[in-house]
Amino acid sequence: DAMVIQNPRYQVTQFGKPVTLSCSQTLNHNVMYWYQQKSSQAPKLLFHYYDKDFNNEAYTPDNFQSRRPNTSFCFLDIRSPGLGDAAMYLCATSSGQGGRETQYFGPGTRLLVL
Amino acid sequence: GDSVTQMEGPVTLSEEAFLTINCTYTATGYPSLFWYVQYPGEGLQLLLKATKADDKGSNKGFEATYRKETTSFHLEKGSVQVSDSAVYFCALSSQGGSEKLVFGKGTKLTVNP
Numbered sequence: 001d002a003m004v005i006q007n008p009r010y011q012v013t014q015f016g017k018p019v020t021l022s023c024s025q026t027l028n029h030n031v032m033y034w035y036q037q038k039s040s041q042a043p044k045l046l047f048h049y050y051d052k053d054f055n056n057e058a059y060t061p062d063n064f065q066s067r068r069p070n071t072s073f074c075f076l077d078i079r080s081p082g083l084g085d086a087a088m089y090l091c092a093t094s095s096g097q098g099g100r101e102t103q104y105f106g107p108g109t110r111l112l113v114l
Numbered sequence: 115g116d117s118v119t120q121m122e123g124p125v126t127l128s129e130e131a132f133l134t135i136n137c138t139y140t141a142t143g144y145p146s147l148f149w150y151v152q153y154p155g156e157g158l159q160l161l162l163k164a165t166k167a168d169d170k171g172s173n174k175g176f177e178a179t180y181r182k183e184t185t186s187f188h189l190e191k192g193s194v195q196v197s198d199s200a201v202y203f204c205a206l207s208s209q210g211g212s213e214k215l216v217f218g219k220g221t222k223l224t225v226n227p
Contacts, residue, residue: 004157006157015218029151030194039220040220041219041220042217042219042220043203045214045215058188060162062188090157090158092121092158094144100144100145100146100165100207100208101146101207102146102148102160102163102207103215104149104160104208105157105158105159105160106157107157108157110155
């Protein structure tokens with residue numbers, strides 16, 4: 001089945017130690033998204049790629065970066081994680097055909113910062 | 115800007131009870147509307163969607179109808195099960211090239227046996 005895969009499902013890091021979260025997709029979708037979701041809240045969009053075009057939300061801290069080396073893979077880099085960055089990180093994709101599209105989510109990576 | 119307002123809950127029901135979770139939206143033009151479900155510790159799964167007025171989305175016994183006149187997309191199920199316990203998010207995606215989903219705050223549903 002075509003899907004969105006996130007690894008690892010759980011990630012533990014230390015305060016200030018860089019961490020990378022991974023996402024891959026077999027849907028061949030043009031758009032890939034990264035969301036941050038804290039407990040009992042809706043997902044919050046951090047940024048998205050339309051093909052290789054990077055779109056950052058104005059409120060996303062500089063501490064968060066992303067890379068998309070090819071269509072299938074997208075990475076979230078947190079350069080110096082703080083305690084407040086502990087959250088579920090969700091990757092999603094959409095086909096990208098002019099808005100109103102369905103987004104398909106991966107299972108998420110839960111990040112713990114010690 | 116676009117927004118989604120949904121009943122926040124939490125909602126607690128007994129098995130086989132009728133479920134309604136209200137969702138209303140504000141958007142320009144004709145957005146697509148979605149219900150996503152999130153089981154504990156998991157990502158979001160698309161439950162159902164509707165792309166134009168009067169469309170009814172349905173899946174796993176859940177239904178929602180796109181009502182443009184009332185700007186609503188209420189989620190209903192006639193008989194809930196314990197396995198339906200989850201958080202439900204209403205969301206919209208606008209036309210016009212934006213690739214963003216606008217989410218409601220989510221409604222936690224607990225179904226007791």
